[in-house]
Amino acid sequence: MPHVDWSIKGPELSTCNCDWGCPCQFNALPTHGYCRAAVAMQIDEGHFGDVRLDGLRWASLLAWPGPIHYGNGAVQAIVDERADERQRGAILTILSGEETAPAATIFNALAATLTTVHKPLFKPILFAADIEARVGHFSVPGLVEARAEPILNPVSKSPHRARVTLPHGFEYIAAEYGNSVTRTQGPVAFDWPRGHAHFAMLHLTPNGPVR
């Protein structure tokens, strides 16, 4: 089935409650048995049909009672308040996994695992990510504060550099891994003082990541 032609390209910062190196990235079970995640992206360059999405940001707060693929998850999507009506609709369509080949994007793959979809919110989103330095943060007033930094070696205390490549991934092809400190409020509330983070330059389309 032909889909609307769309593309979003830009830095993503993803944080979750798993320990460093998130086992789910390797198809193992989550560190603590359940998954909580706060994710944000800045679209440097993007379009949905003839709607430009350049410069807009989105964030998602997600919670599942067990491993993601067991389902019963909840999500709160947040779209940049600077987006106009058509841009809001376009970003929400992409985030809900529509106009996408089956399982081609992380949004499409996760959609079937989300049973509670809270009404999307339109808010100012602060976002900064330096993928190379593994430093970044994003925040939405009253909803989420997340920051990420390099993992430190427990013995030498020096920054630990680790890059994971998933050649057939549905989110990223390559990501730098780090440490996250995240706190959320609202309908999907959680926090952790030490968790997984990954920094990636995403480039997603209806057929998944551009390889």
Next chain:
Amino acid sequence: MAYVDWMIEGPKIASCNCDYGCPCEFNAPPTHDVCEGLEAMEIKQGHFGEVRLDGLRFAAAYRWPGPVHEGGGIVQGFIDERADANQRDALLKIVSGLEQEPTTAFNIYGSTIEKEYDPVFTAIEFRCDVEARTGGLTVPGHLQLSIEPIRNPVTGRPHRAQIRLPEGFEFREAEMASGTFTGTGEIRFENAKCYAFFTYVAYGPQGVIDVRS
């Protein structure tokens, strides 16, 4: 300090009882607290001073009661029975961390070991197909390892993942896989479908040497 000029290069396989992707690669604590496993390398080309080491294999079995860096480990080494006296001596020096910096993989792991069983000179069967992510190891009477691709729990399809550690002391890039192994000698264990990797590495007195397979 001047060391003997040596280098070993070739494919290496390893498996431990952690989950796929082993948290230790990211400096997190091991999945099940205790850390136990095995590894083996086939030297495609190598030398120790004048002694050629091409084609020889070595392996090790180990266990730590907690995270590796907290120490208290036990280890046993296995050296290819095809090695002559000079080659055996050279391989034992390398795996014992002699003639190299304190920051090499052999010395970093070595510094966490409390008890070392006598090395065994034995036949070592080594199988490694990185592209297919299949392989394994047999040390008769001691070790048995079988490696296969990780599979997606929903689709059943092979899951391909690589970890790159640009400053890694054991490997720079490894292909992730699923290992099932037993230890039936002095160090005993039995683990199924857990962390395994394939890598291609070269080591010398200063540690990892960047090479392309």
